Amino acid sequence: MKTSISLSMEWEKLNRDVISLFKQTNYSRAVIIAKKALEVAEKEEGTIGPRVAISLINLATLYKTIGQYTLAEPLYKRSLNIREKALGSDHPDVAQILNDLAGLYDIQGLYAKAEPLYKRSKEIFEKALGPNDPLVAICLNNLAGLYDSQGLYSMAEPLYKRSLEINEKALGVDHPSVATNLNNLAHLYETQGQYTQAEPLYKSSLTIREKTLGSDHPDVAESVNNLGHLYMIQGQNTQAALLFKRSLKIFEKTLGHDHPAVALCLNNLASLYDAQGQYAKAEPLFKRSLAIREKALGSDHPDVAQSLNNLAHLYDIQGLYIQAEPLYKRSLQINEKVLGPDHSIIATSLNNLAHLYDIQGKYALAEPLYKKSLSIREKVFGLDNPDVAISLNNLAHLYEVQGEYSLAEPLYTRSQKILEKTLGPDNINLATVLENMGVLYRKMNRFEEAKSLERRAANIRTISEVNTSFTDNL
Numbered sequence: 001m002k003t004s005i006s007l008s009m010e011w012e013k014l015n016r017d018v019i020s021l022f023k024q025t026n027y028s029r030a031v032i033i034a035k036k037a038l039e040v041a042e043k044e045e046g047t048i049g050p051r052v053a054i055s056l057i058n059l060a061t062l063y064k065t066i067g068q069y070t071l072a073e074p075l076y077k078r079s080l081n082i083r084e085k086a087l088g089s090d091h092p093d094v095a096q097i098l099n100d101l102a103g104l105y106d107i108q109g110l111y112a113k114a115e116p117l118y119k120r121s122k123e124i125f126e127k128a129l130g131p132n133d134p135l136v137a138i139c140l141n142n143l144a145g146l147y148d149s150q151g152l153y154s155m156a157e158p159l160y161k162r163s164l165e166i167n168e169k170a171l172g173v174d175h176p177s178v179a180t181n182l183n184n185l186a187h188l189y190e191t192q193g194q195y196t197q198a199e200p201l202y203k204s205s206l207t208i209r210e211k212t213l214g215s216d217h218p219d220v221a222e223s224v225n226n227l228g229h230l231y232m233i234q235g236q237n238t239q240a241a242l243l244f245k246r247s248l249k250i251f252e253k254t255l256g257h258d259h260p261a262v263a264l265c266l267n268n269l270a271s272l273y274d275a276q277g278q279y280a281k282a283e284p285l286f287k288r289s290l291a292i293r294e295k296a297l298g299s300d301h302p303d304v305a306q307s308l309n310n311l312a313h314l315y316d317i318q319g320l321y322i323q324a325e326p327l328y329k330r331s332l333q334i335n336e337k338v339l340g341p342d343h344s345i346i347a348t349s350l351n352n353l354a355h356l357y358d359i360q361g362k363y364a365l366a367e368p369l370y371k372k373s374l375s376i377r378e379k380v381f382g383l384d385n386p387d388v389a390i391s392l393n394n395l396a397h398l399y400e401v402q403g404e405y406s407l408a409e410p411l412y413t414r415s416q417k418i419l420e421k422t423l424g425p426d427n428i429n430l431a432t433v434l435e436n437m438g439v440l441y442r443k444m445n446r447f448e449e450a451k452s453l454e455r456r457a458a459n460i461r462t463i464s465e466v467n468t469s470f471t472d473n474l
Contacts, residue, residue: 007044011037011051018058025218025254027066034059053082057097064104067259067296076101092135095124099139106146107260109301109338118143134177137166141181148188149302151343151380160185176219179208183223190230191344193386193422202227218261221250225265232272235428244269260303263292267307274314286311302345305334309349316356328353344387347376351391358398370395386429389418393433400440409444412437431460 014037021030038055045052060075080097087093102117122139129135144159164181171177186201206223213219228243248265255261270285290307297303312327332349339345354369374391381387396411412433419430434457441450 007040011040011044011055014040015051015054015058018062022058022062022065025216027062027255031059031062031066034062048082048085050082050086053079053086056082057100060104061100064100064107066255067261069104069108069296072104073101076104090124090127092125092128095121095128095135095139098124099142102146103142106142106149108297109149109303111146111150111338114146115143118146132166132170134167134170137163137170137177137181140166141184144188145184148184148191150339151345153188153192153380156188157185160188174208174211176209176212179205179212179219179223182208183226186230187226190226190233192381195230195234195423198230199227202230216250216253218251218254221247221254221261221265224250225268229268232268232275234423237272237276241269241272244272258292258295260293260296263289263296263303263307266292267310270314271310274310274317279314279318282314283311286314300334300337302335302338305331305338305345305349308334309352312356313352316352316359321356321360324356325353328356342376342379344377344380347373347380347387347391350376351394354398355394358394358401363398363402366398367395370398384418384421386419386422389415389422389429389433392418393436396440397436400436400443405440405444408440409437412440426460426463428460431457434460 014033018030018034018037021027021033034055038052038059041049041051041055056075056079060072060079063069063072063075076097080094080101083091083094083097098117098121102114102121105111105114105117118139122136122143125133125135125139140159140163144156144163147153147156147159160181164178164185167175167177167181182201182205186198186205189195189198189201202223206220206227209217209220209223224243225247228240228247231237231243232240244265248262248269251259251261251265266285266289270282270289273279273282273285286307290304290311293301293304293307308327308331312324312331315321315324315327328349332346332353335343335345335349350369350373354366354373357363357366357369370391374388374395377385377388377391392411392415396408396415399405399408399411415433416430416437419427419433423430434453438450438453438457441447441453
């Protein structure tokens with residue numbers, strides 16, 4: 001029979017091994033050792049000791065990292081109960097578990113459960129450590145991410161900036177936590193179509209992570225993937241493809257083939273193939289991404305809705321409308337349930353379903369969906385945003401094909417001006433709008449204006465990498 005001292009020494013070694021394996025991203029081995037550490041701690045302390053709490057947290061964090069969320073939740077809750085009884089409800093160690101549990105809910109799209117835990121964690125840390133502690137910065141960043149996910153961008157931005165400010169001052173400008181802040185702030189700008197603000201932040205984040213974590217770390221893969229996505233939505237597809245493939249390789253190596261992060265990379269790479277017309281390459285990747293997400297996240301998660309939307313788009317663009325429609329509808333239903341009726345992603349779902357009806361000549365079904373999509377985007381993003389331009393273009397086209405030229409022209413013109421202002425004069429989406437305007441002007445017998453727009457569109461396409469579709473991908 002082992003003595004308490006020998007059990008204590010064994011636990012210390014096991015715990016060090018868990019931490020080391022986690023840092024090496026050897027998660028499968030780390031889980032095995034973490035289970036053994038928990039077993040040893042329970043032999044030494046029973047079910048409520050401090051080492052038991054640490055072991056529970058470590059194992060829960062590993063499960064969360066590898067996407068096994070249902071296994072992580074009861075472990076976090078049990079460790080929270082132990083620490084609240086032992087330390088009181090306002091101790092920083094309690095705040096840490098609250099933050100971790102909130103993060104688990106957040107990643108599953110359970111925002112209503114996550115928000116009060118993030119807030120309580122932040123209040124405890126501020127009271128115990130002061131407002132400028134890095135742990136407060138973590139809470140601010142996480143709460144900002146929660147708002148970002150829900151489309152509450154004006155609430156998210158000041159929290160991201162405050163978190164970045166704290167970490168740069170407390171930890172230095174090359175710390176991994178600063179890289180996380182930069183990455184998240186970049187994502188916020190990207191989501192709002194502010195691409196020139198996003199790119200340097202993504203690049204700075206990637207540089208810091210490669211320097212401090214090594215080239216094969218999951219956080220590096222995240223930065224690579226995000227930069228690739230930024231390039232893809234701007235039509236820089238050669239650069240995007242290289243980054244997506246690099247990110248996918250890192251994630252599969254470190255997290256396994258069935259992790260949600262792998263699903264994200266598969267989705268993005270499939271979206272790129274879709275935009276390039278390589279549909280046979282795109283379909284199996286979309287399907288694999290969807291299968292991973294449904295298994296890991298459940299059938300009603302926003303990421304599942306994204307995969308459904310993008311697979312529907314793939315069928316839509318190939319004229320497989322009967323296959324596309326139920327996928328678009330299910331995607332919209334999930335998003336409305338989880339995100340509410342006025343989220344930017346709802347606008348995308350509405351736009352895509354409207355486009356499906358539009359292309360089939362079901363104009364009476366398409367028009368109210370296009371209008372609702374436009375209204376949401378103007379409300380969320382403001383009047384001069386690329387996504388607003390997409391909605392304007394699509395609504396204009398709907399009027400044009402019905403012969404309502406006087407309604408179509410001002411919408412096309414406004415779409416053109418927004419894209420020139422936000423994305424520049426050589427963007428591929430602008431070429432689509434110019435071509436559509438050329439068709440309109442020919443129908444109105446304004447041939448010289450049509451020729452001028454068509455020449456300009458052709459020039460843009462000559463210098464662009466790919467002829468992309470103008471229907472949204474999330």
